[in-house]
Amino acid sequence: MLALRDAREPHDVLAIVARNLGFEFGRPCAAYELRDEVFRPVAASEVTSVRDPIAASSLDFDELRRHAVTRVATRDLVPVSFDGQVRALFVLESAAEPLDVEDMKFLHAIAAHAALALTTAFSFEQLRRYAAEGAALTEAARTILGFTELEPLAEALCRLALRLVHADCVGVYGRRGGRDRLSLLGRAATSERDELPADLPGDHEHALASLGKTFGDGALIATPMTFPLAGGLDHGGLMVVTRGRSGFEKVELRVIDALVTLAALALRNVELYEQSTRANRALAESNAFKDDLMAMFAHDFKGPLTVISGFAELLLETDQAEVRASAETIMAQVGRLAKLAEDALALAATQSAGFSLRREREDLAEFVREAVRNLAESKRVVVEASRPVLVPFDRARLRHVIDNVIGNALKYSASEVSVEVRRTGREAQVVIADRGIGIPEAELEKIFERFGRGSNTSRRGIAGTGVGLYIARKIVEVHGGRLDVASREDEGTTFTIGFPLK
Ligand code: ADP
Numbered sequence: 001m002l003a004l005r006d007a008r009e010p011h012d013v014l015a016i017v018a019r020n021l022g023f024e025f026g027r028p029c030a031a032y033e034l035r036d037e038v039f040r041p042v043a044a045s046e047v048t049s050v051r052d053p054i055a056a057s058s059l060d061f062d063e064l065r066r067h068a069v070t071r072v073a074t075r076d077l078v079p080v081s082f083d084g085q086v087r088a089l090f091v092l093e094s095a096a097e098p099l100d101v102e103d104m105k106f107l108h109a110i111a112a113h114a115a116l117a118l119t120t121a122f123s124f125e126q127l128r129r130y131a132a133e134g135a136a137l138t139e140a141a142r143t144i145l146g147f148t149e150l151e152p153l154a155e156a157l158c159r160l161a162l163r164l165v166h167a168d169c170v171g172v173y174g175r176r177g178g179r180d181r182l183s184l185l186g187r188a189a190t191s192e193r194d195e196l197p198a199d200l201p202g203d204h205e206h207a208l209a210s211l212g213k214t215f216g217d218g219a220l221i222a223t224p225m226t227f228p229l230a231g232g233l234d235h236g237g238l239m240v241v242t243r244g245r246s247g248f249e250k251v252e253l254r255v256i257d258a259l260v261t262l263a264a265l266a267l268r269n270v271e272l273y274e275q276s277t278r279a280n281r282a283l284a285e286s287n288a289f290k291d292d293l294m295a296m297f298a299h300d301f302k303g304p305l306t307v308i309s310g311f312a313e314l315l316l317e318t319d320q321a322e323v324r325a326s327a328e329t330i331m332a333q334v335g336r337l338a339k340l341a342e343d344a345l346a347l348a349a350t351q352s353a354g355f356s357l358r359r360e361r362e363d364l365a366e367f368v369r370e371a372v373r374n375l376a377e378s379k380r381v382v383v384e385a386s387r388p389v390l391v392p393f394d395r396a397r398l399r400h401v402i403d404n405v406i407g408n409a410l411k412y413s414a415s416e417v418s419v420e421v422r423r424t425g426r427e428a429q430v431v432i433a434d435r436g437i438g439i440p441e442a443e444l445e446k447i448f449e450r451f452g453r454g455s456n457t458s459r460r461g462i463a464g465t466g467v468g469l470y471i472a473r474k475i476v477e478v479h480g481g482r483l484d485v486a487s488r489e490d491e492g493t494t495f496t497i498g499f500p501l502k
Helices: 010-025 061-066 101-144 150-164 204-215 250-316 321-351 364-373 395-411 455-459 468-478
Strands: 029-035 038-044 070-072 075-082 085-093 169-176 181-189 199-201 219-225 233-242 360-363 381-384 390-393 417-423 427-434 482-488 492-500
Touching (some): 010 029, 010 038, 010 085, 038 085, 061 075, 061 085, 075 101, 150 169, 150 233, 181 233, 199 204, 250 321, 321 395, 321 468, 360 364, 364 381, 364 390, 364 395, 395 427, 395 492
Antiparallel strands (some): 029 085, 169 233, 181 199, 219 233
């Protein structure tokens, strides 16, 4: 009889039935739908006086449910129930005579039919809303989880709530540790006149009552939020205000719940971010302090060492063999201390944030020859550098590297050390080779670590600190180059310093 099967919208169902009823009974008829405790007309026949909303509270629902039709004043109300609730009404303008039994049966059948069609239509509507809600929340999650500061996060949360829920204004409140009132952290409103108070009583009940007073007739949700101590906050809430409605729909409540859950995650993010920023700052400060200390120590060490070695040199001139031997020991130990101080200074430099190079384009071959000339044991070193090799480098820092690597070759071998400066297709190279104690294969990488030493050095009682190569590799790498080793234990070691040629 009625083309309801294909009606997908609740409003279509109601309109079709109202039209047919009006036609069947020859009287004006309107369909009403229940929303927010009020039955409002959603479809009516053309000429009708039945258009005013009907407050749900003015109806006797038990009476409505018991009968197919209930006459109220000059109207016949036909209730449509589903989910155990009267959800819609068809309102017919009453005729003078009462409805007969056949009419009643007909209306009863129509109401049942409409209820079925409405159930289907509402399910469709619900499905559509779920899908829309899901998409909106996914987007919300993407927006909200990106924040690293509290106030912008609170603002974004309010704007989102306002978009997803039918509300007039939304605020996020939080209580800072030690205070007993909630402060407004972020707000969004559809009109400027909706001013949320800057603070509210600290406990939930009182906060709600205070907002209730401000907004009078409006409906209010205050969802408690747990702040994981972000920015010193321990507790708060999302306050949503809507005017002219007595409550929120289920789907809106669900959206708000989902937003608060998201907010808890986002707040955790903010907190973690704050913590890591704080930790980084503390680390940087303590590093800077350590670097300063090390630089100062290394620098101030040099002065007294120079004085000691000066006096030791004087003692070397004496005729007394015993004193001379002691002076020699002093000189050797001072040399070690000076090297330690230099390493410490270089180490501090590589660790400091401002570690940078002062590069100039120079002949690497001549630079290496000069470095070797200045070595105490220069006679044991053979330099092979036939052609100039021009590359940009920092003289002072590269000198440290060359001294270190050649110094090691002399220290860990007894015979000749060869140094070659050459150009390959892509690199300028300094290759330092010795035929000394070598490095155990498993320890070839370890020697570049801080304090990393080969196990064969301590076995042979050769002293060292294990920081020289760590610093050397750092310096070479800052130049954009590489420092690599090839070695065989008890046969010898070759270090290659390579700078890329562009
Ligand atoms: P140190 O020589 O003070 O121990 P380095 O960082 O300069 O510290 O060197 C780290 C380790 O690398 C040394 O302890 C040693 O085991 C190994 N090493 C470096 N150069 C050589 C070399 N030419 N021959 C053998 N071992 C070497």
